[in-house]
Amino acid sequence: GPVPTPSARDHALLSLEQWHAVRETWPARWPAGLIVANDIDVEPLRSDLRRLALIVLQFPKWTDGRAYSQARLLRARLGYRGELRATGEVLVDMLPQLQRTGFDAVQLRHDQSLDSAQRALRFFAGHYQGDLLQPQPAFARDVANDLTRHQAALRAEADAFAGQGI
Numbered sequence: 496g497p498v499p500t501p502s503a504r505d506h507a508l509l510s511l512e513q514w515h516a517v518r519e520t521w522p523a524r525w526p527a528g529l530i531v532a533n534d535i536d537v538e539p540l541r542s543d544l545r546r547l548a549l550i551v552l553q554f555p556k557w558t559d560g561r562a563y564s565q566a567r568l569l570r571a572r573l574g575y576r577g578e579l580r581a582t583g584e585v586l587v588d589m590l591p592q593l594q595r596t597g598f599d600a601v602q603l604r605h606d607q608s609l610d611s612a613q614r615a616l617r618f619f620a621g622h623y624q625g626d627l628l629q630p631q632p633a634f635a636r637d638v639a640n641d642l643t644r645h646q647a648a649l650r651a652e653a654d655a656f657a658g659q660g661i
């Protein structure tokens with residue numbers, strides 16, 4: 496199993512238990528990464544966030560969305576600016592919501608396609624509710640302009656594939 500008190504090294508990825516064991520002695524010049532189970536309250540991490548370059552949030556099942564809430568809290572309430580990575584049962588269909596709640600990296604489940612994932616991030620021109628990417632709700636912004644920009648991007652993508660027989 497994991498070493499209970501790992502030696503300090505730059506960009507080490509630690510379990511929460513390991514981090515608690517070494518956080519007082521961890522060199523400030525070495526950012527660390529932290530793996531957090533989806534049933535852990537992230538609020539107590541507030542004082543450690545500036546020392547963490549990466550937080551990995553886990554989706555043990557694709558139907559369990561607690562890590563979405565953790566990400567939203569880390570970004571919106573606690574102001575975390577490092578990388579938030581989703582791991583576990585991460586499906587392509589989840590990517591728009593992962594992006595909206597603050598994730599900026601994913602490790603897709605083994606049977607998921609990177610091409611499909613990239614397309615999934617372009618499915619929707621916008622959302623009615625505000626989120627971390629667009630804090631204003633639709634009624635408070637120029638939705639017509641948002642839609643025009645989205646359609647232009649889709650046309651440009653289609654033009655890039657024109658004549659390729661796909």
